[in-house]
Amino acid sequence: MRSWYFSEMAYHPAWEAGLARGSLRVVLPNETLDPHQAHRLLNRYLDEFALCDELGLDIMVNEHHATATCMTVSVPMALAIIARETKRARLLSLGNPIANRPDPVRVAEEMAWLDVLSGGRTELGLVKGAAYEIAPANSNPARIMRRYWEAHDLILKALSTHDGPFSWEGEYFHYRQVNIWPRPIQQPHPPIWMTGMSAATGRAAAERGHVVGTLLSGGIAKPMFDAYRARARELGWEAGADRMAYAAVIGVGATRAEGHRRADQIAGYVRTAPVVAEPFTNPPGYNTIQANVAMLRQGRKKGRIVADRNGNLIDATRASVEDLMATDTVFAGTPDDVFAQIKDFDARMGGVGHLLCFGQGGFLDHRDTVENLTLFAREVAPRLRALHPDRAAAA
């Protein structure tokens, strides 16, 4: 199992204002952000990413928009800096929100540039983006997956075509001369990742051999991983652990109490992320008709993105660390505790090759973050690596 560190680079000083406003996203005015404070935080967060290279951890970056939960507005921009500050770490974009990007060729261009800059260390996540990203991007939620797949196909073709230019006259995207410079080091293209929360996504990823990732709920991850493996088997191949990724909060301490305290602070992310003004949580078309019928029948349940081991959604905004450990959202304690929890999780999931570690979040300060990462990298990550050997080749 590989371990990937990530932080959303939160602007937690505005969380209280966001909670009072009932939304940390979309409608929280940016007057609640002090740009000088943001300057200090962004530089600190980038130092923490750089530290991972020394510790032997890989690195993941994501992006969100118009939110106090995440100041990363552009994965390629953040990874460009991190690529220059690191030498060994794999650099995972998870990802580029291509259903919300008007220009897929630009995505291919930027990610190819990063692959060249980093010496072939990039991994490329092509993601749908969360429901509340629709409003800041003002992209149409209806038929979002048709647009996603067209962008996906165009990006892969742009990355892997070297005798261009080629033309693309599709439903959503139109180009007459596609010919990106530079072309990526990794051929035909960097490994591709997808994210999701459903069996349908598991099957779609399996059909393309992509890595599939999900977050925060074992109860949601298992059916998706199972669907991936079943679809791969139908198609005549065996999907290994290296196709499965899972994101969780990691809190490691010299003592169990210290590990729990760190996880509790990082889990501030889990408690704030779902606090979004109602109309932006489910734009029409973003979720399937069946999912919307179920929501209409039940009435809405706010703040529920985390499911327990039976798949039932819980209210994460009020959950304790112990609650969140029961849902596989948090792995916390001493290095032995954390390893044992992840090993158990891995067995229950049927093999997970990538652990995406929320190793910093919100109010966890720099000193605690460094200690958390160092302990995890020295005491836990090597044992996880032995659980599943590294994959042989890129996707």
Added chain:
Amino acid sequence: MTRSLTLSGIALALEERGDGPPLLFLHPGAGLAPERPWLDLLARRFRVIAPWLPGWGDSALPDRVGSVEDLAYLCLDLADALHLDGAALAGACFGGWIAAEMAVRQPGRFARLALIAPLGVKFGAVTQRDIADMHAMGHDDYLAAAWADPARGEQDTTVLPEADLTAIARGREAFALFGWKPYMHNPRLRHWLHRIRPPTLLLWGAADGIVTPAYGAQWQAALPDARLEIIADAGHFPLWEQPEAAVAALARFLLPG
């Protein structure tokens, strides 16, 4: 009577009631709501032909259909198929936008036109919302903007049958598909409104908070031959909130004589 009709390969469901002069009616973004009293009241005066637009009700929404222009041509095909020559055309909310798109394309196709709180046109400055952002409102705020009395618009979805819930979810998705960006308007339509030659009634709820009566006055100024009539104690859906008054206003304007 509900029936289905396939036009240009698209299976449309439509309500047809009454046996007066023909009136083609295009429904709001929120759907047709044939169970509300307005349709039977209207059918006492007209032969009402009211299709469920593609994506609403039982009407199909093929992948190749995705723009208001598609809907305008489809509804013109419907008028041809049913031989609605010299008929009246009415559209409410989103349906009013489609009716206007039809009328600029075939100005002589319909004898009279009624636009009930239509969307579809932008008159104001770039930072001014001519059409309220319905998709940025919570449930309660939306009802307060769209209804003079929000209680009249309240709907308990937890007790509705599966088919109704599916129709609601499909209709919401279709409304987004056709109207998300530019939001509920065609930036070019305003510059062709001079082509709408038939006498036009603009019917507006006094308490409409989605598109206000002031927006209606801008429509009136932009059309060659239009009058604006205000319905008291009604919001964005005067036919649903004040069916008698709204139907009477339509009949006064649209019926010959």
